[in-house]
Each structure stands twice: as structure tokens, then as C-alpha cells.
Amino acid sequence: MxxxxxxxxxxxxxxxxxxxxxxxxxxxxxxxxxxxxxxxxxxxxxxxxxxxxxxxxxxxxxxxxxxxxxxxxxxxxxxxxxxxxxxxxxxxxxxxxxxxxxxxxxxxxxxxxxxxxxxxxxxxNFFFGSILVEGSSDQPSGTQLLNASKLNLGEQFSEETIAAAIAGMQHILQENGYYRAAIQPSYEWNSKDQEVKVLFVVKKGSRARVGHIVISGTPGLDPLQISDIAKLHPGDEVSANRTTRALQRLRKRYQGRNRLEAQVSITHRDYRPENNTLDYTFEIVRGPVVDVKVEGANLRTGLVKKYVPIYQENAVDDDLLAEGSRNIRDYFQTKGYFEAKVGFTAKNDPAADRTNIVFDIDQGERHKVVEIEITGNRYFDKETIRERMQLQPAGGLQLHGLYSQSILARDVRNIESLYHSNGFLQAKVAGNVQDDYRGKKGAIKVSLKVDEGPQTLVGTLNIYGNSAISTDTLRSLIQMTEGQPYSETNAAADQVQVTNYYFNRGFPDVRFESSAKPAPHNPQQVDVTYKITEGEQVFVDNLLISGLHYTKPFVVQREMAIQPSQPLSQEQMLESQRRLYDLGLFNSVEMAVQNPEGDATHKNVNFQVVEARRYTFTYGLGFEVQTGQPSSSTQPQGNTGASARISFDVTRLNFRGRDHTITLQTQYGNLKKHALISYSAPRWWENKNLTMNLTVFYDDTFDVRTFEARRLEGSGEIKQSLNKATTLLYRLIYRRVSIPEDTLLIDPSLVPLFSQPVRVGMPAFTYLRDTRDDPTDSHKGTFNTFDTGVASNIFGSQANFSRFIAQNSTYYQFHKKRWVFARSTRIGFEEPFSSTDFIPLPERFFAGGSNSHRGFGVNQAGPRDLQTGFPLGGQATFLNNLELRTPPLPLPFVGNDLSAVVFHDMGNVFTSAGDIVDSLFRQTQPRQDQCLNLANPVCNFNYISHAVGGGVRYRTPIGPVSFDLGYNLNPPVFPIVRENRTDQLRHFNFFFSIGQTF
Known part of the structure; x- marks a missing residue:
């Protein structure tokens, strides 16, 4: 039946x-x-x-x-x-x-x-398992058509919803000129999973063109002018973007002539199928010229347009003008004119087709906030209250302090809210301003008097209605406890916490109700009741995944935090979505519960993915500006200059249907020519904590002026993530480094030694622990790393040496967590052994520049060749950086994006590891007189060089743009025997780059 x-x-x-x-x-x-x-x-x-x-x-x-x-x-x-x-x-x-x-x-x-x-x-019943559009690559795109369909993944299928979806897509197609478009749906039914996959095949046909343009209303311009302004002419292709921009251009034209009430709209679109054209009817009411003047004070036009909202609302009325008056008053009050008053008058002159608006400003005398007094507070200290205030006394860059009536009112509300959320339900704050404070003209004192009133505490807390989750568990989730201050804010927070806990355990219909009534025997207590209605628990029946073409299903399945037979958890669904996005294989990941309105206790969960393009091409052009750039062979210190960079990269995602990636990176510049091929395989051996990377690259580097290094290198790396902060790297590196003899600018007798090709085979191990809040602009946390490796004949290396380098960086916030003190210490050394007497030149340590020691130009620190004066690098390095980072500077035009730093850098590159200890307390270059003896120079560059300086940071979405100016307090001297002269490294160096120094 x-x-x-x-x-x-x-x-x-x-x-x-x-x-x-x-x-x-x-x-x-x-x-x-x-x-x-x-x-x-x-x-x-x-x-x-x-x-x-x-x-x-x-x-x-x-x-x-x-x-x-x-x-x-x-x-x-x-x-x-x-x-x-x-x-x-x-x-x-x-x-x-x-x-x-x-x-x-x-x-x-x-x-x-x-x-x-x-x-x-x-x-x-059947439910939508996937919804796709095919045949619309340009505007409107497939995504736009899907949005217009208003179909939702997981909702019930019906012919009516399909018809409505087609009508919505036809509408947006017609807005873009496709009046002859045809949309044909096709279906793929799956009875087992009760899903239907819908594919809409769109045949757009030819795009309509603009027909006649009719102008009605009071435009004040002839139709040809209007078409030219709108850039909309008969014969143009019809598109939604074209008509939107046409309306914007017309409105902008009228507003540019101060017709701020101008109304421009398209009232009719008439399609003519016989010639596939679309006729437009524009209705334009230009309105009067609105003349806004400011009297009584100077206020530039840009600020008038910013503070008077008639420019944004395209309307003129008393409410908007009153709002503009308040905004202008607040502006002058923040500039120290705390008694500023602003009024306005608006007069219509129909005969002249004008509306005259005059803002009358009475600045009053300029004041200074000399004191902000808080009294009556006992429960909270003044520092806690001040953290919630915008009012500021004069000092620093705030020459007159920060005050306005609206700021004072906002601070009063914030303080009252603080007390209310801590049980002082009757707390009141009164603000008072005293002028000519202590007889000093223009000095004002702002007083805030707090009337705390009685504190209301929680008497009893009763939780009932819960059966699936114990009361003890719920009590561990909530903030409200007996004997603690009562507030509606805490009750609302408890509601969110408890309902989320239930949602994530499969109770989508849970309800939470809170009530409070005075305790019968204590007027300063309330008895709180939480009533919970759990509803039915819902479990996952099956996971339905659609949209996979190249990706193997197991790659998606292993990322699923939610599994069949488990409670339907929002948290696990979101975690699954996050993991799929983290694979980097998908442009979008949509998820939905199938049959969301049904009362079933087991429901399917749909995931619809859209795979990203497997091939990605990126290119870029950049430059860096700093001191120490390589120049000619007669400039050991290099010159101040810019180095151009051109890059071109190709990335192949989804290799072999997995989340494996092959990358080709190339770079061409004055200092570096680079080509790299890498293969990355996450989840090596199906272990989510292991990633294998294989890399081969060729480098032609000229960032050290002493030589040009040509490096061919291959490496294999296993990356092990122990936890979110800690990473281990196991590497085997094999490289061949050569130095063209004609680029080696050192003592000619050393050229054969240093220019010999060197093959280096080195296993290496790296430990990383990073707890920084933001690696590009850190404010708190630590960064610790050490790297060690051994190059030996056993691994095919021609040179035998060991290498160790470690770094410790810490970041501290203080003074209301707005200032940051950052420090970093780096130490590294290399030691040859066996038959090796010296470290190959490209393997040595070099330092100097924006990310190491700002007292030196790029790679200019450490030992130098006495014949030519060029740096030779060393077998050890020690660097210590201290940096004080200010909060954003309240300067005009830049908002809160500009901050400053003050730094002290110390350290150097040393001849050998043993020289570090001997030089730690050596603040000047030893025996400078012997080093300047051109007849028989003997130089020692092993000492601690100090630099101080400052810089600015401008915050951008990709990290702070940095400009630093460093002053070297004790730069070294050195001879240039070949030219029969001596030289000293410059005191001042500047650097322009992206990112913090460390």
C-alpha cells in the first residue's frame, strides 16, 4: 500500500x-x-x-x-x-x-x-550530492551561475527546485546579454546513498548588443553626452559589469559637479529578439547643486567629504547633516579644541538650482588634557580601567591628548560594561570635565567617578535536563560558579559554550535556557538555573565525496576527521574541511548534511570539492636596495645600489593523484642566478608527521664580492613534525661548488687554491622549535634552532669538515603588550679534519646585511684579503641582535600601519672557532697600526663589532616593509696592497627589505 x-x-x-x-x-x-x-x-x-x-x-x-x-x-x-x-x-x-x-x-x-x-x-527521497555547471567559462562564471541557482548541497531534490534554479541562472545570463541561452540539466542517480548529482550544461548562444538608449527625467545633458560619460553606446556587448560601471560613471559625474542628490537608474530593459538587441531606458534626476561651505575654521575639502555623510549617501537631509556636525566637532575636539561647537544651515534656492549648506564652527580655545582622574574604583585598579579607555592625556606624540564628547561617552559605557560583567549590575560612571585646571588656561582635567554599587554573586547554580552529558562535565565548561560574580555576559558565554559542546557531539537541536532569581535569604545573591533540552542525538551514516577527477579517493578519506557511525559533529566537519584545504589540491571544499530538515538519527554528510589547476605559473619582478652591493673590482666594500630580480616558477600539483608536488623555480638577477627542481611528498610512509623532499638546483651567486660561486646541488630531506612547534630535519646533501678563476678577487697566489672545484657530501640534522605568534612579524614567543652536519670522504666529499650553527630568538611584550623587546643570538663554527686544511670558500660563514649585522654592508664582516681588500669569510661566527619595537605611531595618512625600531647589533665573523671566546670582550680591532703597514701588513679581524641604529616598519599583508639605518661604532681597517692604499669600512649602512630582521 x-x-x-x-x-x-x-x-x-x-x-x-x-x-x-x-x-x-x-x-x-x-x-x-x-x-x-x-x-x-x-x-x-x-x-x-x-x-x-x-x-x-x-x-x-x-x-x-x-x-x-x-x-x-x-x-x-x-x-x-x-x-x-x-x-x-x-x-x-x-x-x-x-x-x-x-x-x-x-x-x-x-x-x-x-x-x-x-x-x-x-x-x-533524493538529495543533491553535487551541483555543477558546464559551458560558462567567462562572465557569468560557473560559480556565479551556481550562486544564482540557490541550490544547496544536501537539500532535497524536486522538479520545482530545478525549475527555480534554471530560472535564476537564466536571469543572470540575461543580465549579461545571453537571452538566447539554453540550460539543460542532466542527472546521475545513486539510490544507495540517496543522492543525485546534477550537471547543468549551458549553451549561451550569441550575446545581445546594446540597442536604443532612451533618457528620461532631468539629466541636464544631451543623450550623446550621457552615452559618452557612461561609455555605453549602441552596438556594445551587453553585460552586467558594463551597465553597473555605466551607472557608477554617471553618478560620479554628477557628484563631481556637486549634485549630491542625483539619482540615476535603469527603469526598463526591452529585449528585441528579432535582432538580438537590448534597449535601455535611463531615468536621471540630477537634483540641485549642493554647495557645502565651512565657516569659522579651516577644514580641507577631503576632511569635509570624509566627515559629512551626504557624500557617501547620495542624499541630503537634516539627519545626515547633524551627523556631519557631530563628526566635525569630534575631529576638532581630538585636535585639542575641546569646546568646539558645530552648527549647520541648509537653504534651498530652486531658482538658482542650488542648495547651500554652511557648517558654522566655533573652535573655542585650544586645550590640553593634563590629567585623567579615576575615583571610586575599589574592585578594579586604575590600570585595568585605563586599558578600556580611549581618552589619553597629553604626552609623546599626543601633544594635546585625546578627548571628545563621543570618546568620553564611549569610555563611560566601556567601564560600566566592565563592572556589569563582573557582578556590579547597578554600577554607574559619571564623567566630568574641569577647564583651566589649577589656574592654567587651556588645561583640562577629566574626572571619571565610579559608583560601583553592590556586587551580585551567584548563590546556587542548578543544571537540569541533561542526560547524555554529565553535570560535572557541563560545570567544567561554564564560567558561572557558586560564589562568583553574576553577569548576563557570563550566562550568554555559557550558553555558547554548552550548545557548541552538544553540537559537536551530535545534538543539533539542543536548547539552552538560563534564568536568575534573587536568593530568598540574601539580596546580594541570585540563584541561577540552566535548563537544557538535548533533543535527539544524530550520527553519521555515510560520507559522500564528489568532485574528484585526478585526486585518488584515499587521499581525501584519510583527511576526514569525521567518520561513519560517529556523532555528527560540527567541529569535526570543519576540521575535515580545513584538512582538505591544507592539502593544497582544491580551490573549494563545500560540505553539508544531507536531509538537514529530517528527523533521522543517521544522516549522510556531503563533501563537494573543486580541484585546483594542476599546473600553476608564477612570475615576478623585484629589487632590493642596501649598502654593500657588489660593484667593480676596485670597490671592496661595494656600492650603495639596487639589485634587480626576475623570477619564473612552475608548480605541478596533484602528482600521481596524491598531495605530492613538483616545482620548478628560476631566478635571474645581478647577484644570483638560480634554477631549482623539487619534489615534495607529505605523509611519507603514510605517516602524517613525515614529509619527504627531493631537491636539485643550480646556483650562480655573486652576493659576496670576493668571488662568484657556481653550485650544483642535490639533497634529500625527511621532515618530521613532532608537534605544532617542533620540527626535525634529516638531510643528505651532495653538491659541487666551483669558482671561476677570473671572478676571484683575492691575492693571486691564492687563486689556484680557492678556485678548485669542490665536491661536498654531507649528512645534516636540524632541530627547529618555533612558538612565535607570527613568523613574519613576531610579538611573542621563541625561535630556537640548531643545525649540524659532517662532510666526509665517506659520503663522497672531497673536503672533510664539520659544521654547527645555532640560533635562539625571544620576543617579549610589555607596557600593555604594545611594545616588543626582541633579541636573537647566533653562533656557528666549522672545523676541518683529516686531510683537509681549509674550508672551501663558498662553505664559509659570511655576515653583514639586513638580516644579520646592520653595521656592515652585505657579507662585509670578518677576515679580508690583504691584497685586494675583499672579504674571505671565516670558520666561525657570533652575532647578537637586540631590538626595541614600538607600537604603531599615530601619524596622519598612514593610520596604525607605521612603527619604529631601535636596535643594537654586535658580533662578527672569525677566523676559527677558538677566536670567538678570545674576542668576546675585545671591542676594537687589535693592532690596527700593523694592519695599516703596507710594506708588511699583519691584520687581525677577530673582535666584536658594535652597531646601533633605528628604522621603521610599514605593515603590509605580506609582512612589514623595513627600512633600517645602522651606524658601526668600530668598523675595521684593512690594507689594499695591490693599490698601495688603506681603507676602512663605512660607519653608516642602510637597508630596505621586506620582513623583520629576525
Whole structure:
């Protein structure tokens, strides 16, 4: 039998009635044979003759339900009970309420013992599993068409929703000129998962063109001028962007002529199918010229337009002008004119087609906030209260302090809110301003008097209605506790916390109600009650994933934090979505619960992904400006200059259907030519904490003026993430470094030694621990790393040496967490062993520049060649950086994006590791007189060089743009024997770059 829920009772009384009702009142049918799978019809059997017979078995049969056990508790008709047609009716209704079924047939048969076997045969509803658009690559895009369809993943399918979706897409197509577009839906049905995948194939046809343009109203311009201003002419292609920009240009034209009330709209669009054109009718009411003047004070036009909202609202009325008066008053008050008064007059002159608006400003005398006094506070100290205030006394860059009536009112509200949220429900704050404070003209004192009133505490806290989650667990989640201050803010926070906890454990219908009433024996206490209505717990039935073309399904499945049979958790759904985005394989990841309105206790969860393009091409052009740039062979220190950079990269995502990536990176510049190929394989050996990277690159580097290094290197790396902060790197590096002899600017006798090609094979280990809040602009946390490696003949290396480098950086916030003190210490050393006597030149340490020691130009620190004066690097380095970072500076035009730094850098590059300890307290270059003896120079560059300086940081979305100026307090001297002269490194160096120094 077929049982629509409305007429189920009648249906159960007679088979004839069943047939009649089913034919007239059945649920909406699925699409015809082309759109929906057919369901065989079963013969009808009356239950009247079976009433009262014992029921031996009750089953639910559906192609979409693999395990119907979760449906059995919904059936009111139980086994081993007499057949009751009313219970059967209630059972059918309960199955309908799940939302999973469109038609339910009840079969009743007798077994060999004469008992009833009852079967509820359910025909499933279908829900949208994926919704895609094909055939629209340009405007409107497929995404725009999907948005216009207003179809939602997981909602129930019906022909009506498809028709409405097509109508919505046709509308946006017509807005873009495609009046001849055809949209054909196709369906892929999946009865098992009750989903239908819909593909809309769009054939746009030819785009309509602009036909006649009719102008009505009072434009004050001829139609040809209007077309030229709007850049909309007959014959142009029709598009939504074109018409939107046309309206914007016209409004801008009228506003530019101070017709601020001008109204421009398109009132009619008439499509002419015979020639595929669209006629427009524009209605333009230009309005009067609005002349805004300011009298009594100087206020530049830009500020008038900023503070008077008639320029943004395209309207003129008293409310907007009054708001503009308040804004102008507040502006002058923040500049120290605390008694400023602003009024306005508006006069219409229809004969002259003008509206004259005059803001009359009475600045009064300029004042200075010399003191802000807070009294009456006992529960909170003054520092806590001041943290919530915008009022500021004069001092620093605030020459007159910060005060206005609106700021004072806002601060009063904030302080009262602070007290109310801590149980002082009757707290009041009164603000008072005293002029000519202590007889000093123009000095004002702002007084804030706090009347705390009694504090209301929580007497008893009663939680009831919960059964699935214990009271102890709920109490651990909430802020409200007995004996603590009572506030509605805490009650609201508890509601959010508790409901989220239930949501994430599969209770989507949970309700939380709070109430408070005075305690019967203590007027300063309230008894709080939390009533919880849990609702039914919902579990995950299946995970349905669509949109995979190249990606292998297991790659997605392993990222799923939510799994079948688990409670339906919002938190786990969001975590699954985040993990899928983190793979970098998908442009979008949409998720939804199938059948969201149904009462089913088991629901499918849909994930629809859109794969990203597998090939990505990026290119860029950049430069850096600083001192110490390589120049000619006669400039050991280099010159101040800029180095251009051009880059071109190719990235191949989704390699072999996995989250593996192949990357080609190239860079060409004055200082560096670079080509790299890398292969990255996350989840190595299916371990989410392991990532394998293989890299091969060629480098031609000229950032050290002494030589040009050509490096061919291959490396394999295993990255192990122990936790969010800690990472281990295991690497095997194999490289061949050569130095062209004609680029080696040192003593000619050393050229054969240093220019020999060197092959280096080195296993290395790196430990990283990073707890910084933002690696590009850190305010708190630490950064610790050490790296060690050994180059040996055992690994195919021609040079034998060990290498160690460590860094410790810390960041401290202070003074209301607005200032930052940052420090960093780096130490590194290399030691040759076995048959190796010296470290190859490209493997040595070099320092100097914006990210190491700002007292030196780029790579200018440490030992130098005495014949040419060029740096040679060293086998050890020690650097210590101290930096004080200010909060944003309140300067005009830059807002809160500009801040300053003051720094002290110390350290150097040393000849060997043993020289670090000997030089730690050596503040000047030893024996400078011997170093300047050109006849027989003997130089020692092992000492601690100090630099002080300052800089600015301008915050951008990609990190702070930095400009630093450093002054070297004790730069070294050195001879240039080849040119028979001596030199000294410059004191001043400047650097322009992106990012903090460390």
C-alpha cells in the first residue's frame, strides 16, 4: 500500500480508499523516466482483516538503508504484539518524518504459524550530492551561475527546485546579454546513498548588443553626452559589469559637479529578439547643486567629504547633516579644541538650482588634557580601567591628548560594561570635565567617578535536563560558579559554550535556557538555573565525496576527521574541511548534511570539492636596495645600489593523484642566478608527521664580492613534525661548488687554491622549535634552532669538515603588550679534519646585511684579503641582535600601519672557532697600526663589532616593509696592497627589505 502521511488513517480502513487517496494526494513525484529511477509497484492488501493478529517480525526495506537497525526504535508497531493499524499509521508517519523517504508501502503476510510478517517498503527521497555547471567559462562564471541557482548541497531534490534554479541562472545570463541561452540539466542517480548529482550544461548562444538608449527625467545633458560619460553606446556587448560601471560613471559625474542628490537608474530593459538587441531606458534626476561651505575654521575639502555623510549617501537631509556636525566637532575636539561647537544651515534656492549648506564652527580655545582622574574604583585598579579607555592625556606624540564628547561617552559605557560583567549590575560612571585646571588656561582635567554599587554573586547554580552529558562535565565548561560574580555576559558565554559542546557531539537541536532569581535569604545573591533540552542525538551514516577527477579517493578519506557511525559533529566537519584545504589540491571544499530538515538519527554528510589547476605559473619582478652591493673590482666594500630580480616558477600539483608536488623555480638577477627542481611528498610512509623532499638546483651567486660561486646541488630531506612547534630535519646533501678563476678577487697566489672545484657530501640534522605568534612579524614567543652536519670522504666529499650553527630568538611584550623587546643570538663554527686544511670558500660563514649585522654592508664582516681588500669569510661566527619595537605611531595618512625600531647589533665573523671566546670582550680591532703597514701588513679581524641604529616598519599583508639605518661604532681597517692604499669600512649602512630582521 502507498501511505501519504496526510491521509494515512483513511488508507488503512480500505484498499479502495487507499488507491483513491494515493492517486490524489501522494507526495511530489520524482522526475519522469529520464530524470528518476523507476520503482516497481506492489499489489495492495487491506490490513482490516489482519487486525489483532500477532506480529512475528517487523522489517524496514529500502535500497538506501544498509543497516536499518537505527530505524527500528521509530516503529510503534512492535514484534510479539497484536497488529494495530493505528500503530502502523504512527510507524509510517515516523518514517516519513525522517525525511529519507517519499513513498512507504506496508506489506503484511502470514507465516506458517499464522503470524504476521510486517514489512515497511520505503522508496527513498533524493538529495543533491553535487551541483555543477558546464559551458560558462567567462562572465557569468560557473560559480556565479551556481550562486544564482540557490541550490544547496544536501537539500532535497524536486522538479520545482530545478525549475527555480534554471530560472535564476537564466536571469543572470540575461543580465549579461545571453537571452538566447539554453540550460539543460542532466542527472546521475545513486539510490544507495540517496543522492543525485546534477550537471547543468549551458549553451549561451550569441550575446545581445546594446540597442536604443532612451533618457528620461532631468539629466541636464544631451543623450550623446550621457552615452559618452557612461561609455555605453549602441552596438556594445551587453553585460552586467558594463551597465553597473555605466551607472557608477554617471553618478560620479554628477557628484563631481556637486549634485549630491542625483539619482540615476535603469527603469526598463526591452529585449528585441528579432535582432538580438537590448534597449535601455535611463531615468536621471540630477537634483540641485549642493554647495557645502565651512565657516569659522579651516577644514580641507577631503576632511569635509570624509566627515559629512551626504557624500557617501547620495542624499541630503537634516539627519545626515547633524551627523556631519557631530563628526566635525569630534575631529576638532581630538585636535585639542575641546569646546568646539558645530552648527549647520541648509537653504534651498530652486531658482538658482542650488542648495547651500554652511557648517558654522566655533573652535573655542585650544586645550590640553593634563590629567585623567579615576575615583571610586575599589574592585578594579586604575590600570585595568585605563586599558578600556580611549581618552589619553597629553604626552609623546599626543601633544594635546585625546578627548571628545563621543570618546568620553564611549569610555563611560566601556567601564560600566566592565563592572556589569563582573557582578556590579547597578554600577554607574559619571564623567566630568574641569577647564583651566589649577589656574592654567587651556588645561583640562577629566574626572571619571565610579559608583560601583553592590556586587551580585551567584548563590546556587542548578543544571537540569541533561542526560547524555554529565553535570560535572557541563560545570567544567561554564564560567558561572557558586560564589562568583553574576553577569548576563557570563550566562550568554555559557550558553555558547554548552550548545557548541552538544553540537559537536551530535545534538543539533539542543536548547539552552538560563534564568536568575534573587536568593530568598540574601539580596546580594541570585540563584541561577540552566535548563537544557538535548533533543535527539544524530550520527553519521555515510560520507559522500564528489568532485574528484585526478585526486585518488584515499587521499581525501584519510583527511576526514569525521567518520561513519560517529556523532555528527560540527567541529569535526570543519576540521575535515580545513584538512582538505591544507592539502593544497582544491580551490573549494563545500560540505553539508544531507536531509538537514529530517528527523533521522543517521544522516549522510556531503563533501563537494573543486580541484585546483594542476599546473600553476608564477612570475615576478623585484629589487632590493642596501649598502654593500657588489660593484667593480676596485670597490671592496661595494656600492650603495639596487639589485634587480626576475623570477619564473612552475608548480605541478596533484602528482600521481596524491598531495605530492613538483616545482620548478628560476631566478635571474645581478647577484644570483638560480634554477631549482623539487619534489615534495607529505605523509611519507603514510605517516602524517613525515614529509619527504627531493631537491636539485643550480646556483650562480655573486652576493659576496670576493668571488662568484657556481653550485650544483642535490639533497634529500625527511621532515618530521613532532608537534605544532617542533620540527626535525634529516638531510643528505651532495653538491659541487666551483669558482671561476677570473671572478676571484683575492691575492693571486691564492687563486689556484680557492678556485678548485669542490665536491661536498654531507649528512645534516636540524632541530627547529618555533612558538612565535607570527613568523613574519613576531610579538611573542621563541625561535630556537640548531643545525649540524659532517662532510666526509665517506659520503663522497672531497673536503672533510664539520659544521654547527645555532640560533635562539625571544620576543617579549610589555607596557600593555604594545611594545616588543626582541633579541636573537647566533653562533656557528666549522672545523676541518683529516686531510683537509681549509674550508672551501663558498662553505664559509659570511655576515653583514639586513638580516644579520646592520653595521656592515652585505657579507662585509670578518677576515679580508690583504691584497685586494675583499672579504674571505671565516670558520666561525657570533652575532647578537637586540631590538626595541614600538607600537604603531599615530601619524596622519598612514593610520596604525607605521612603527619604529631601535636596535643594537654586535658580533662578527672569525677566523676559527677558538677566536670567538678570545674576542668576546675585545671591542676594537687589535693592532690596527700593523694592519695599516703596507710594506708588511699583519691584520687581525677577530673582535666584536658594535652597531646601533633605528628604522621603521610599514605593515603590509605580506609582512612589514623595513627600512633600517645602522651606524658601526668600530668598523675595521684593512690594507689594499695591490693599490698601495688603506681603507676602512663605512660607519653608516642602510637597508630596505621586506620582513623583520629576525
Amino acid at each position: 502507498r501511505f501519504p502521511p496526510v491521509y494515512l488513517a483513511l488508507l488503512l480502513w480500505s484498499a479502495i480508499a487507499v488507491v483513491s487517496v494515493a492517486a490524489q494526494q501522494s507526495t511530489p513525484a520524482q522526475p519522469a523516466a529520464s530524470a528518476s529511477p523507476e520503482t516497481p509497484q506492489r499489489p495492495l492488501t487491506s490490513l482490516n482483516n489482519l487486525q489483532g493478529l500477532p506480529v512475528a517480525e517487523v522489517h524496514v526495506r529500502s535500497a538506501a538503508i544498509e543497516n536499518p537497525a537505527w530505524l527500528e526504535p521509530l516503529l510503534v508497531q512492535k514484534t510479539n504484539e497484536p497488529l494495530d493499524k493505528y500503530k502502523v499509521r504512527e510507524s509510517v508517519q515516523a518514517l516519513y518524518n525522517t525525511g529519507r523517504f517519499s513513498v512507504i508501502e506496508v506489506e503484511a503476510q502470514r507465516n506458517a504459524r499464522g503470524e504476521i510478517v510486517l514489512v515497511f517498503d520505503a522508496r527513498e
